[in-house]
Amino acid sequence: MAEQRRLRLFRGTREHGELKEYQVAAAEGMVVLDAVHAIQAEQAPDLAVRWNCKAGKCGSCSAEINGKPRLMCMTRMSDYQAGETITVTPMKAFPVIKDLVTDVSWNYEVNKRIPAFQPRAPDAPDGTWRMYQYEVERPQEFRKCIECFLCQDVCHVLRAHEKHAEFMGPAFLVRAAVYEMHPLDEEDRRSYLRESGGIGYCNITKCCTEVCPESITITDNAIIPLKERVVDANYDPLAALWRKLTG
Amino acid sequence: MTDIRTHDYDVVVIGAGGAGLRAAIEASAQKAKVALVCKSLLGKAHTVMAEGGAAAALGNVMGEDNWRVHFRDTMRGGKMHNNWRMAQIHAQEAPDRINELEAWGALFDRTPDGRINQRPFGGHTYSRLAHVGDRTGLEMIRVLQDKAVHSGIDVHMECTIVRLFAVGGRIAGALGYFRETGRFVLFKSGAIVVATGGIGKAWQITSNSWEYTGDGHALAYEAGAELIDMEFVQFHPTGMVWPPSVRGILVTEGVRGEGGVLKNAAGERFMFRYMPDMFKGDFAETEAEADAWVKGERKKNRRPPELLTRDVVAKAITREIAEGRGSPHGGVFLDIASKQAPDYIKQKLPSMYHQFKELAQVDITKEPMEIGPTTHYMMGGVKVDAETQEATISGLFAVGEVGGGMHGANRLGGNSLSDLLVFGRRAGLYAAGKRGGAPGIPDAEIEATMRAALAPFENANGENPFAVQSALQTVMQRNAGIIRDKSGLETALAELENLKGRARKSGITGSREYNPGWHTAIDLRSLLIVSEATARAALERTESRGAHTRSDYPDSDERQVREQIVIKKEGDRMIVRREAQPPLPADLMKLIKEGS
Numbered sequence: 001m002a003e004q005r006r007l008r009l010f011r012g013t014r015e016h017g018e019l020k021e022y023q024v025a026a027a028e029g030m031v032v033l034d035a036v037h038a039i040q041a042e043q044a045p046d047l048a049v050r051w052n053c054k055a056g057k058c059g060s061c062s063a064e065i066n067g068k069p070r071l072m073c074m075t076r077m078s079d080y081q082a083g084e085t086i087t088v089t090p091m092k093a094f095p096v097i098k099d100l101v102t103d104v105s106w107n108y109e110v111n112k113r114i115p116a117f118q119p120r121a122p123d124a125p126d127g128t129w130r131m132y133q134y135e136v137e138r139p140q141e142f143r144k145c146i147e148c149f150l151c152q153d154v155c156h157v158l159r160a161h162e163k164h165a166e167f168m169g170p171a172f173l174v175r176a177a178v179y180e181m182h183p184l185d186e187e188d189r190r191s192y193l194r195e196s197g198g199i200g201y202c203n204i205t206k207c208c209t210e211v212c213p214e215s216i217t218i219t220d221n222a223i224i225p226l227k228e229r230v231v232d233a234n235y236d237p238l239a240a241l242w243r244k245l246t247g
Numbered sequence: 248m249t250d251i252r253t254h255d256y257d258v259v260v261i262g263a264g265g266a267g268l269r270a271a272i273e274a275s276a277q278k279a280k281v282a283l284v285c286k287s288l289l290g291k292a293h294t295v296m297a298e299g300g301a302a303a304a305l306g307n308v309m310g311e312d313n314w315r316v317h318f319r320d321t322m323r324g325g326k327m328h329n330n331w332r333m334a335q336i337h338a339q340e341a342p343d344r345i346n347e348l349e350a351w352g353a354l355f356d357r358t359p360d361g362r363i364n365q366r367p368f369g370g371h372t373y374s375r376l377a378h379v380g381d382r383t384g385l386e387m388i389r390v391l392q393d394k395a396v397h398s399g400i401d402v403h404m405e406c407t408i409v410r411l412f413a414v415g416g417r418i419a420g421a422l423g424y425f426r427e428t429g430r431f432v433l434f435k436s437g438a439i440v441v442a443t444g445g446i447g448k449a450w451q452i453t454s455n456s457w458e459y460t461g462d463g464h465a466l467a468y469e470a471g472a473e474l475i476d477m478e479f480v481q482f483h484p485t486g487m488v489w490p491p492s493v494r495g496i497l498v499t500e501g502v503r504g505e506g507g508v509l510k511n512a513a514g515e516r517f518m519f520r521y522m523p524d525m526f527k528g529d530f531a532e533t534e535a536e537a538d539a540w541v542k543g544e545r546k547k548n549r550r551p552p553e554l555l556t557r558d559v560v561a562k563a564i565t566r567e568i569a570e571g572r573g574s575p576h577g578g579v580f581l582d583i584a585s586k587q588a589p590d591y592i593k594q595k596l597p598s599m600y601h602q603f604k605e606l607a608q609v610d611i612t613k614e615p616m617e618i619g620p621t622t623h624y625m626m627g628g629v630k631v632d633a634e635t636q637e638a639t640i641s642g643l644f645a646v647g648e649v650g651g652g653m654h655g656a657n658r659l660g661g662n663s664l665s666d667l668l669v670f671g672r673r674a675g676l677y678a679a680g681k682r683g684g685a686p687g688i689p690d691a692e693i694e695a696t697m698r699a700a701l702a703p704f705e706n707a708n709g710e711n712p713f714a715v716q717s718a719l720q721t722v723m724q725r726n727a728g729i730i731r732d733k734s735g736l737e738t739a740l741a742e743l744e745n746l747k748g749r750a751r752k753s754g755i756t757g758s759r760e761y762n763p764g765w766h767t768a769i770d771l772r773s774l775l776i777v778s779e780a781t782a783r784a785a786l787e788r789t790e791s792r793g794a795h796t797r798s799d800y801p802d803s804d805e806r807q808v809r810e811q812i813v814i815k816k817e818g819d820r821m822i823v824r825r826e827a828q829p830p831l832p833a834d835l836m837k838l839i840k841e842g843s
Contacts, residue, residue, distance in 0.1 A: 027492060028490045029493060031492055041717070048762070048763060053291075055497070056602065060287065076606075097760070097761055104288070108404075116393065130361030146295075
């Protein structure tokens with residue numbers, strides 16, 4: 001008989017829930033999502049869990065594994081000791097819908113409010129632009145974001161202080177950074193970032209960078225440069241003008 | 248009526264992958280009031296997993312490219328079975344659709360002179376795929392998603408449609424349920440676009456996620472629309488095979504586009520032995536020639552045989568394994584480590600590097616990958632008009648993977664992302680033109696649909712729907728996989744008949760709120776329809792062509808090349824008939840025969 005692994009899963013809703021223990025047969029290369037699926041298929045068909053690609057590309061199966069925000073599909077069972085019970089709970093920064101599924105709709109509302117991309121006039125008569133690889137690489141890093149919202153989950157401004165109404169969170173600072181650092185973009189998002197986006201709430205503890213499954217350097221490459229732009233725009237108009245002129 | 252929320256829209260788009268998003272954006276641009284309904288959260292559709300790129304004859308890397316060559320490649324790749332007009336429109340409009348994405352914020356990789364870079368891919372004569380490393384689909388879906396949410400489109404997430412209503416041959420609405428609450432919703436609309444993707448969940452080994460249960464195919468079929476080409480299921484040559492938990496996950500064709508080679512257990516680069524007559528002379532005949540091409544000497548040398556079309560490569564791999572030359576875990580080897588430098592591999596194929604490192608503990612810059620075929624893409628789908636994507640029901644449109652005809656018997660890599668954009672835009676445009684005039688839906692039909700959806704709750708002691716789904720996948724994998732024959736397909740049909748009974752009697756416990764057992768029971772109904780349609784069409788096509796291979800009819804039969812297997816519901820029966828497609832115009836035929 002195959003080796004058995006023990007898991008404790010949160011079962012329940014916003015109002016009421018508990019950790020329930022299950023056993024599954026271990027298989028080679030198994031990830032936590034496989035174990036959850038095995039429980040769902042054989043023991044608890046109504047166990048709610050989100051997933052899609054199962055390859056770390058869609059960001060659907062976010063949860064907390066032994067308290068750490070992670071993608072279930074990219075967490076191997078073999079990363080935990082054989083006798084260890086693995087505890088899987090829903091993301092804490094969002095309201096639970098059921099079991100491992102949380103209500104992440106707030107994130108979509110935040111994204112909608114970020115001022116949209118506005119390209120400069122085309123560079124060539126055929127309506128196309130010229131951009132160079134070295135220019136696109138910077139925003140391309142932020143485009144790796146798979147919207148798993150793990151960075152939102154770990155961020156203490158949202159997780160502990162529940163400042164959802166005032167702070168857009170690291171995921172959408174990364175989104176804003178895509179466009180702010182896009183070689184073609186002409187929109188100015190600085191007042192938005194400072195006022196509605198609440199960029200000042202971030203005190204650069206870098207927890208977001210640590211949990212990003214796509215290894216985006218969220219704090220150093222996205223948030224800090226955005227903070228600098230916002231500060232420049234607010235306290236030193238000459239520097240802001242200089243920045244605009246020199247890129 | 249109680250327990251149902253009702254909305255009125257000019258256009259309802261079901262499915263929010265590339266095709267659905269593009270359709271919704273276009274319909275909205277035509278000032279239609281648009282709903283976008285998706286089974287998962289927005290931005291999680293399968294487009295997000297597309298890796299290699301979007302094919303468009305931009306000619307940025309190789310100036311010789313133009314729509315004619317792209318059209319010719321697409322038709323030859325589809326083994327001349329394609330709807331020629333769709334293939335032509337696609338090749339002509341793809342460049343504009345790609346450039347348009349750039350205007351909406353896409354960040355494609357660049358050529359040295361600052362234009363969109365293009366990479367080589369299977370079956371494409373020239374370097375043609377606009378790409379972003381190996382995460383092109385993610386870029387595309389994010390660009391379209393941001394464009395859509397800034398266009399005033401209403402997005403209904405985690406909402407599964409269970410029925411389309413057609414009244415007097417005219418589309419009238421769609422009924423679905425929200426996963427979160429289990430509550431029903433009715434969308435009344437005279438223009439509905441299905442963009443629900445494929446049917447890959449009907450097989451055991453698949454690159455497709457839980458969503459791809461053929462909902463759009465089944466919804467359209469149940470509403471009376473015709474399906475075509477259901478025998479043509481693409482098995483992608485390169486899926487992961489080890490460890491078991493990742494079996495089927497896609498390994499991009501970009502690995503071969505960037506120079507990766509296929510080897511059997513004896514270390515032999517076997518693809519040189521599998522050159523079909525149609526492509527003789529177009530590909531390298533020695534390793535030295537293929538290697539020179541990879542190094543960039545593309546004028547004097549021809550492409551490596553690893554870049555043959557997917558149907559050819561998948562069958563070659565299957566044969567190598569069957570004849571005992573496979574890898575330890577039942578695949579073959581895909582090796583890029585010996586062909587490209589580690590830094591280059593990490594730059595061009597970052598997510599492949601990550602995926603193998605994390606899930607298989609294989610460093611692809613040092614070791615070969617073990618790969619084998621995986622169910623990937625449905626060429627067949629709803630029969631549509633080439634110009635408008637309208638189905639045989641007025642006001643119903645089908646686009647992307649759920650639309651049939653464009654790819655013929657085999658799709659070229661990279662032609663899906665461009666298909667989504669080209670025909671997504673057209674579907675949105677023509678759907679917006681069809682707004683208004685939705686007939687009323689009889690209350691009794693709405694009530695009956697809701698009752699049928701809730702039936703699994705009546706059978707608390709019924710069989711677990713996950714067990715029935717798993718049995719269906721076993722049947723299809725065994726009897727309707729890459730290599731088929733009459734007796735296997737007949738077995739599949741008999742077993743599916745049995746599974747229909749089991750599905751009807753399956754039951755669930757728990758509440759209506761986010762209950763995956765219930766969702767699976769409902770999805771099974773679609774899976775059974777598309778599985779049966781695939782098996783029936785495969786039985787009817789007595790030849791091998793493209794992705795459809797019959798061991799009892801191993802050759803292509805030129806009399807069947809333009810014959811289409813059409814499937815339609817009549818009463819409670821699935822009717823199969825043959826229909827001749829219109830012949831190609833002489834100028835296009837000449838183009839295909841003689842090259843551009």
